[in-house]
Amino acid sequence: MTTVGIRILMYSGLLCLFGGLEFCQQPANREYGDIFLPPELFKSKTLVKLTLGRKIDLGKIPPDLSLPALKSLCINSIFFESEDLCYVLLPGCPVLEELVVRGYSEGYPYCISSGTMKKLSFQYDCEVAVETMNSMSFEAPSLVSLDYSDYALAEYEQVNLESLVEARLDLRYSERAKEPDITGLFIGISNIETLHLSPGFTDVISRCVSLSVCVCVFAGDFPMC
Secondary structure, eight states: OEEEEEEEEEETTEEEEEEEEEESSOOTTOOOEEOOOOGGGGGOSSOOEEEEEEEEEOOSOOTTOOOTTOOEEEEEEEEOOHHHIIIIITTTOTTOOEEEEEEOSSOOOOEEEOSSOOEEEEEEOOTTHHHHSOEEEEEOTTOOEEEEEEEOOSEEEEEEOTTOOEEEEEEEOOTTSSSOOOHHHHHHTTTOSEEEEOHHHHHHHHHHHHTTOOOOEEETTEEEO
């Protein structure tokens, strides 16, 4: 039996939802509890900030989601279908400026796309997903700040971050991605001014070089491979 506690605060266009879970006689392979949110939440015309978390299963997000005023979205350890974030949730937030995604499950969002987003924090820690979702795309031409933590993937096929000013990159090596290729990521951030690399990411770069995988370095205004 699962007991789910929900606290909803709503004031001045700000809504935060927190799911607290207590598991009793819960199956060992079941980590997330089901929560059914009111359909009105996905069609709010006044909602400005939305926080969802943690360890809850939202199920299928309504395809007609529309949050025309939402500027800040935080998704913390939420299970959802990867297509829902890429093709339903983000397109339904036309003025979104800040996105935080933290995940530890196999529902890997393989594409972050937004024309208005300025700040992105994407932190994923699910090594088993590296085999099935081995590529990542960032299509966010207005993004200024990026905090990206994940396992290095086999391909970064489309990275458009032409306005990026500062980035923190923490990409770790996994044997599940035997030949990670971060070239596309470096090319996509070539206009950056401030770059922070974790020790784990420098190890990934070293491995890419040893595997003769092209890795870009920065020289003036141009990336060199």
